[in-house]
Amino acid sequence: MAVIEGSPVEIFQFDRGERIVESYGSRGLRATRVAAGTGQLRLTCLTVAPGGIIGTHPATDAQLFLVIAGQGWTAGPDGERVPISAGWGVRWDAGEIHTSGTEAGLVALAVEGAPLDLFEPESHEPS
Numbered sequence: 748m749a750v751i752e753g754s755p756v757e758i759f760q761f762d763r764g765e766r767i768v769e770s771y772g773s774r775g776l777r778a779t780r781v782a783a784g785t786g787q788l789r790l791t792c793l794t795v796a797p798g799g800i801i802g803t804h805p806a807t808d809a810q811l812f813l814v815i816a817g818q819g820w821t822a823g824p825d826g827e828r829v830p831i832s833a834g835w836g837v838r839w840d841a842g843e844i845h846t847s848g849t850e851a852g853l854v855a856l857a858v859e860g861a862p863l864d865l866f867e868p869e870s871h872e873p874s
Contacts, residue, residue, distance in 0.1 A: 761779060761792045762792050762794060762854060763779045764779060765778070765779045765780075766778045766780075768801075770804070771801075771803060772803070774800055774802075775795055775796030775797070775800065776793065776799055776800075776801055777794045777796075786860070787861045788858070788859070789857075789858070790856060790859075791857045792855075793854070795817075795847070795848070795849050795852060795853050796849075797849065797851055798850060799848060799849055800849075801846060801847045801848065803845070804845070805843065805845075806840065806842060806843045806845065807859065808859045808860050808861075809839070809859070809862035810838070810839045810859045811836055811837070811838050811856075811857070811858040811859075812836060812839070812856075812857055813855055813858070814832060814833050814834070814836065814854070815856055816833050817833060817849060817851055818830065818833065818849065818851055819831055819849030819851070819853045820847065820849070821837050821845060822846050823844065823845055824844040824845075828848075831853075832853075838863075838865065841862075
């Protein structure tokens with residue numbers, strides 16, 4: 748981490764891919780724990796290599812899976828793949844069976860813990 752002298756700003760890298768994850772048959776998956784709050788909230792950066800997969804598993808807690816780079820797919824318990832790409836997210840409830848993968852590679856932020864309500868898109872019309 749870097750701290751800018753004389754400033755409260757703290758700059759850090761979150762795509763370090765520190766831990767290789769192979770549970771549930773995952774392959775090409777690296778995870779970096781980024782932050783956790785005093786409550787039930789965790790933020791993890793997930794990097795999935797081209798051809799990689801996050802194996803089918805139940806969500807431990809409520810989860811938002813926010814794709815910030817690349818593209819891939821996600822599937823629920825029925826196994827039907829739905830395309831996702833940068834700027835798109837998926838919300839899973841605790842216990843919900845799911846999987847994700849990519850042919851091209853992707854980076855996603857996983858926000859896990861207490862269930863979160865999604866905001867409706869804001870209007871782009873002038874007020």
